[in-house]
Amino acid sequence: MSGFVPGHGRAGNQTFALAARFALRELRGGLKGFYIFIACIALGVAAIAGVTSVSRALTEGISREGQAILGGDLSFSLIHREAEPEQIDFLKSLGTVSRAATLRAMSRKADSSDQALVELKAVDGAYPLYGSIDLASGQTLEAALSKQDGIWGAAADLALLARLDVAVGETLALGRTTVRITDVIEAEPDKLSGGLEFGPRLMISDAAIADTGLIQPGSLVRWHYRVRMNPAPGIQALETIVENAEREYPDAGWRVRSRANASPGLQRSIGRFAQFLTLVGLTALVVGGVGVANAIRAYLETKREVIASFKCLGATGGFVFQIYLVQMLILALIGIGIGIFIGALLPFAAAAALSGVLPIQLAASIYPAELGLGLVYGLLTALAFALWPLGRAHDVPPTALFRDIVTGGPKLPRKRYLAATLVTVIALAAIAIVLSHDQRMAGIYIAATAGAFVLLVAVARLIMFAARRLPHVRSTELRLAIANIHRPGALTPSVVLSLGLGLSLLVALALIDGNLRRELTATIADQAPSFFFVDIQSHERDAFEALLQKEAPDAALQSVPMLRGRIINLNGVPADEFTPARDGSGWVLRGDRGITYQAEIPENSKLAAGSWWPRDYAGPPLLSFDAEAAADLGLSIGDKITVNVLGRELTAEIANFRDVEWQSLAINFVMVFSPNTFAGAPHAHLMTLGWDRDVPQETELEILKAVSNVFPTVTAIRVKDAISQVNDLVAQLAWAIRGASSITLIASVLVLAGALAAGHRSRIYDAVILKTLGATRTRLIVAYGLEYAILGLVTALFALVAGGIAAWYVITQIMGGSFVLMPVTAAGAALIALVLTVGFGLVGTWRILGEKPAPVLRNL
Template identity: 85%
Template sequence: MSGFVAGTGRAGQQTFRLAARFALRELRGGLRGFYIFIACIALGVAAIAGVTSVSRALTEGISREGQAILGGDLSFRLIHREADEDELTYLQDLGSVSRVATMRAMARLPEAGDQALVELKAVDGAYPLYGTVDLTSGMSLEDALAQKHGLWGAVADPALLARLDLAVGDTVSLGRGTVRIADTIAVEPDKLAGGMEFGPRLMISDAALPSTDLVQPGSLVRWHYRVRMDPAPSLERLEGVVEDARGAQPDAGWRVRSRANASPGLQRSIDRFAQFLTLVGLTALVVGGVGVANAIRAYLETKREVIASFKCMGATGGFVFQVYLVQMLILALIGIAIGLAVGALIPFAAAAALAGVLPVKLAASIYPGELALGLVYGLLTALAFALWPLGRAHDVPPTALFRDIVTGGTKLPRKRYLAATAVTVAVLAAIAVTLAHDTRMAGIYIAASAGAFVLLVLVARLIMAVARRLPTVRSTELRLAIANIHRPGALTPSVVLSLGLGLSLLVALALIDGNLRRELTATIADKAPSFFFVDIQSHERDAFEALLKAEAADAELQSVPMLRGRIVSLNGIASEDFVPAQEGSGWVLRGDRGITYDASLPKNSKLVEGDWWPQDYAGVPLVSFDAEAATDLGLTIGDEITVNVLGREITAEIANLRDVEWQSLAINFVMVFSPNTFAGAPHAHLMTLGWAEDVPAESELALLKTVSNSYPTVTAIRVKDAISQVNDLVAQLAWAIRGASSITLIASVLVLAGALAAGHRSRIYDAVILKTLGATRTRLILAYGLEYAILGLTTALFALVAGGLAAWYVVTQIMDGSFVLMPVTAAGAALVALVLTVGFGLIGTWRILGEKPAPVLRNL
């Protein structure tokens, strides 16, 4: 029997080898009872490995097509102005240069009175430097944009033709000019580089741009200079050129990008979405871990006699632990292998399914690093949930093992197993947070999941305690149902744990989605103005305002000067090198921002710190900064901010901080400067118009028609259209997130099914005894149905509370919105929980009631 005795060194190795032999022999009987175990691990691993692999495939796709997406090896962007002679000479010395101008404008049909906001793009003859623009008819871009019969050609997104009921060959007014739609765009290689779009694309030649009269001093136009370097430089060489460009032209104020970060906005979105889905996959693994623990407990229960025999023959508790730990690891590796195989195939399936949807081609491949991450997560999760039930079997004497079916086995395992479980969970959480794109959000998510898990354990115990103390009821079926909830070996902990986390996550996501929609369609829409008017020239401002007052006498008008600028440094630290105190307002440092000046505190702001400058202030430039952004960036009153506007770098001192009501969609700016800062600088004006009460859509469209025909170079944005577009985007994103999060619910369903299956053995004895004593099939089904309904409703109630609190925190504390609890979501959660628990429970009950009494009674 010495082989059973644990030891160290060589003896310990021999003991482990012997334990492994016993473990493999016991597995010869097959995997019956472990299918849920394997499925739970496989599902979570597949989710993590698949999501991270798809994210990597997207990132690699962007990198491979970086030149085409960016439009060159390098891109230099200026706001309001074109490059001067020295700057253009510098660019031409780097390689071939292509110039592209982008802006928003109104495409109009004057006779019909229809108009649409378009993303206008004016390109030169060298465009595109990389990739090709494919037109629907196969015509070349040069021919399509050429001037024919006195009209310049244009190519458009098919959506513009559908919106204005146009056909190829029709004409459309653009500013003060007219262009002919020569073709529609099938492929635009650099579309991703433009960021978010509010209208369909309309592309013209840069030679046609002057005829539109859209480019005026201060107009919101972005000039992109793309450079193609021959031979194609390495990424290291590009980084050097980017640094040289900033040093060689320090006052240019251009934003320089290389093909290495061709679409930073899309890359950030991919990273954040991948992080969220990875955390969802981790949640699915944690939920599946409950199934792992259930399966091991149920399996060890069937092995009581075997373990007792081992111990009677001299086996130590360590040997027993090793035997079943090896079995668990083998089963976990089977599940992990299945999950990795599925995860490895997901990028290829995603590339095929999304070929016509995504604007970039996925670089589908097998990524070992991402698969290794799934392997690590799977092993750590299996260990975290297996050590506790395995540890309980370490040093329990054989007599207690035989009693375990009656006592319920509530004794805790040894401290070493508790410590090992805690360390494994801590390592799992640390890896998830360390690898996250946003460590703060990942930490909150992990903490919330851990808190929900602990709460679910407490809720299950509370339900059992309450059921135990309820007074005796007259109904036999209800009395039996209540007794089943609190008896030793009850299904209550397993059911509550298995469904609670998945339902809580879905409730939270549904409530966040619903509150965002409500904020957009109700709160914001009520507060927001009806129109934004952009690019109003200074010499047209008074006449334009007079027209609006004449056409909408009862509407409220607001007008401010508007420029665009980019923060280049804060307290002498370059914005690229500046590390924000918090990540919330990092967007302020990315790209250009709208800025204004004012002698008085803006209407939609509240001063929270510092003093506003006098009306006739003429000292050093001062700036008022958004208080929340200042806190996130670590800025205080007296700090210095340098912005580049129209090629000039201006340093201003923070004079005060103010709260900004962003939700109103009124005129708001992060930075408001003292009026003397931009004295003499050319700029346009921004106006908003809104009614105190709702007006018919016909009135808004009539005003839009009048303004567009009278001032064709002014861009008019109808806020309801913009909100509708954003709402559609939120809806698509919400469905994608819900679909991905359903992985957690699937894991919950698997665990629930496994928990119910594990409880079938004791339920068979109960049913046979009760039937022998005269209970009918109908009464037993009713009793079990009531039990599952009570458990389902209590779990749904917890999910509503936990998910509601999580959604409240995200909406109010992270998104700074208002929150309301939506009863439809609550009813949905309750219905899902009821259907799952009662449905799976009754399916299993029907099988139980079909068991023959005689074989069971003979074994009692």
């Protein structure tokens, strides 16, 4: 019979149309057996579409509220110094100008019994140009900051009041003056543009800043000039104004931003986090792809008689392939549709959940491009994992389909299906890499995932090989468990693949988090100084050092001059046009960097290349650069770098590279200049104080109190407080990453459940025959439990090794830290694997053992 073989002409179209009709007819029976398939695709697509949509909503929200976040349409910021009169006139010609100064300072209680580091902000009467600052009492900011009875007013974060145990109406010493807390800040419109903060906000009038004595030559103060333009120009017009400003005042040394990039650091962080979560979603899809392959393989097993009938009636292998490919695509589109629907809702859910957390409103909307990306990822993943089992069905003869009850050994599909699978996988990886923010990291992530996948297949085969070669054991239950591991149609590959990737990712993240915490709390804490003292003026340096030697005679002191500068160009190439040698490594070029000058190589550095200048060097300016940063930028000895310091542009030649011990938290700089470079330049000093032993907290607080009372304009940063704050940030980020990465583990659980469901039919036969031969339910449960426990334990061991290697690479090769394997993490991975495999396995086994033997035996 040739009813399936169409004539010539439109043969291809007719064949596909006929295949589609048969596919739709078979789907009339429902979706039984494909719920895991649909759930795996839906989960991964929802993760990708939702994450990218939420990221877009955040960045759109930042852009939409860019004026309020930035504090104006344009922002011009300078370090150390104020703008020149002609520069201010230029700014005023653009629109209304508001000036603000930000710096870190020490605030003290009136009785000097306690002190705290604050993020001080001095604002003028025009602040804020956009948005509004909300005070708890509802009074205006001008009234709150005004001078009453000879004392300036100040508005503070509630955290400062709690830290110092003071209330509204009480006074604080600030520098050389006194301020009265008149109100509590509830909302600050431009807070996001300030970057990382180490203390609570204290806001005063810019008229009060002179009384504090905190502004001295070389002080680490940043002056911000915000401009409000009326009418507000478009983005292109703002870019033109920025270009004109930099061309007209090339030596100004200011950092210019527009409302289009109001918070570049936050936007970069959002982009990187979104990229990571997208890759996690892709990993969930890959894990889910195992479920797709399992579901299709199990479904085709139930269709043996149908496929045999098709072939006996004249259907070709290609026709059979088309039927089930159409079914797979329909089911995949159902899962993708569910995932896209969930992903489309996530920005609205995130906007509601984060409304009281973030100082901006998410631009919640439906973003077609991001949802389309989820569609592409979902479709390519489904195809990548479906083509192989569908291709194998092409060449299975009708006799084998009728006779085989269990699946035989693995057989490769035809070359066309192998090629189609390879092309789909390459396309999936290429899209993920091309669309990522950091293509190098995306490539490493995908290569690691692919490597883990291949290794898991090899591990599964190795387990089966080892089980087949094990000597005879006396225990019947253990012997049955070992036989189940390597028999034809065994669950071993599915179980190992389903759990391996998810657990490996979780182990890697847990080890990275644990090692970062260890660096912060142990290694760093042992090596780091106890205090950083900033803004020590040259005329008070000796007296300040004498005070520290008196208060802490057994402590180690280190002092260096400190300035702030921004790299303007490298070898004549402007910094904003310079392309680093490594993607994502241009952090040195963003913003201002701390710089210093020294006659001798710093204590925490080792010369990596080049030579150090003589102590009495008096030639052209020379520069020592951090070796790792130089490699990232692609710099060589002899290259020229121009920096803007105090409004002056200085060009220096790289004389050497240094290996810097950043993890010590001691005084370190990316750039160290020869002493003659800054001869006569006004600057402050940076000093550290530390012990080679643990000291009581009371000792540190007494020193902090003494310094604050005698030198009120010096800013003291207690390193333990800074480490604690960074540790809290790392902990919050780690929990967010773990929560997001649990998507992969959920996919693993779904696939595991699907794998067990796929083996349900053959397990029923096994259980019924064994029970007929006298096996008890208890003995079978023990045998199956041992089988799942062995598989779970081996998978956990693989996850520990693979996740450990991945964590080691990230910590040592990317972050430059030291790595330690943590046994608790290993035990946790093993426990998760055992609970999941044994738990799900025994639940399914209990149902299987409840089957009545008679109906099953009649159908054998």
